[in-house]
């Protein structure tokens with residue numbers, strides 16, 4: 087019987103192991119390779135280093151449509167580990183269609199812990215809302231962003247947008263707000279109200295209601311905003327100045343409906359959305375933040391909401 | 407809300423009694439090869455077996471299949487790059503030139519749905535299929551099947567691809583010798599821009615524009631070239647597709663030990679070179695403009711549209727409209743990006759909507775009387 091030497095060529099097994107080593111730590115099969123996660127984390131760090139600046143990144147294709155949180159999902163997947171407690175909300179609801187789907191995806195991939203209590207979550211991915219519970223030191227809020235560029239409606243040319251940001255030339259933005267007041271008597275920007283971050287970059291806070299905008303100011307938590315389709319990541323680190331753009335004689339207005347309160351928990355200091363009443367008309371209201379509403383009913387929610395705390399902080403600063 | 411959350415598992419599950427067994431990937435490849443080719447082109451990924459799977463799992467939705475394929479690629483690390491190959495190495499299974507009656511290298515009609523008037527075949531499926539095979543076999547000359555040089559039969563959807571395999575010279579090089587085409591631009595673009603790692607915006611090198619078009623949604627690209635306002639008017643505005651090819655290109659990588667190029671496989675591509683004499687205000691149309699299109703698979707419409715759009719990009723280069731056209735190419739053609747926006751319309755927006763309604767009510771209250779305290783005066787912060 088002839089024996090063939092087997093030591094001269096590396097076996098297939100060895101070759102596979104070598105190529106694996108090239109790619110860093112052993113990947114969890116499924117969604118995202120480790121090198122890509124590292125690239126996303128670098129973009130997040132750049133965003134934190136330059137608050138409000140849009141960092142371009144090589145957005146990957148995710149198992150959800152670009153528009154269903156593919157940007158937020160990439161950031162969340164890059165941040166969570168097995169011991170992370172992850173909360174995902176859409177319109178404030180943990181049970182929202184988009185939220186459930188994304189949570190299932192991440193938990194299935196990483197094996198991290200599902201969480202609905204805002205206080206207990208390490209990472210909160212959200213579409214269109216910031217929780218009513220004030221964020222704490224160490225918490226990360228990941229916002230899904232459909233349109234990253236606050237100047238998109240003002241100038242179409244991307245070079246010009248970049249120039250305006252680079253030179254902090256926001257005169258056209260101010261003119262737009264002024265014209266709005268002249269034509270309509272007030273600033274009609276509804277959700278996604280433009281803000282100035284740390285006195286430097288104009289940023290869109292993603293389509294959160296104006297109710298949530300003051301919560302970004304001087305927040306204890308980190309906010310990371312990620313647009314998968316537009317391939318940009320930006321961030322607001324803790325204790326950062328975030329001011330909605332407005333004029334001195336036109337105070338910034340949040341959504342409030344006098345006399346309206348949540349039919350479940352009775353709150354009138356939370357962001358409420360309309361629901362059909364017994365007569366079929368949209369006559370009743372419920373909290374959009376379902377976790378906070380549930381805890382209000384259980385007597386387990388703080389007296390002071392994130393908005394009230396943020397407004398108190400802003401008033402304090404302006405009197406100094 | 408919770409009902410919207412339920413995944414449509416029953417539709418894809420093969421065990422559900424009312425659902426027939428899913429076709430096998432090889433059956434899909436044989437019957438729906440052009441659809442699968444389109445998926446691979448729009449994915450920017452050559453993977454016939456995976457694309458067939460994706461196409462079946464997406465129930466024939468090209469864009470969803472593209473999403474599946476690109477997402478699968480996201481899960482894989484990138485371990486290396488192949489070496490550049492010259493398009494002249496393309497081994498054609500189809501090659502036509504409408505610029506010449508008999509171009510150097512000849513016309514190779516190959517397997518195509520062109521040339522024959524077609525009616526919907528109402529014969530039983532199997533019988534109709536057999537007849538179609540017979541008709542196609544008698545229509546074109548072909549060599550012995552068994553002389554196939556591709557082991558493993560990686561491209562079964564084109565059973566006749568081995569009929570003719572040769573690499574005729576490009577019509578473009580004939581035109582260059584005749585000095586009737588515009589000389590190649592002097593832009594050096596040796597290190598191709600990678601649009602999957604670096605988001606492209608106007609001002610990027612041509613390699614980024616070509617990559618974007620090669621991966622574009624076929625319909626969107628077709629519209630940009632054919633229907634959009636970018637196409638200059640005028641009686642002479644008509645491209646000539648100088649040459650259309652469909653065939654195989656080798657994939658080579660550098661051997662990790664010897665450093666020498668090694669062929670590790672091949673991909674099937676469509677390639678089009680188009681010519682046009684668009685006049686610029688400042689110069690005479692002495693030279694024909696050249697446009698180039700190439701994408702994975704058998705996608706002639708796409709390659710023709712791409713070459714046409716490439717002519718437009720060259721035409722506007724250096725003008726004030728260049729950034730606008732590049733914007734449209736880079737940001738409105740990717741199938742997943744543009745349909746992502748459509749898909750997101752189906753998600754709930756009520757938190758945002760309440761804010762919009764509040765502003766509308768506040769504006770209406772202001773119109774009714776600026777000094778009146780409206781029902782929604784807002785709250786000052």
Ligand SMILES: [Zn+2]
Nearest residue numbers: 348351373379
């Ligand atoms: Zn409530």
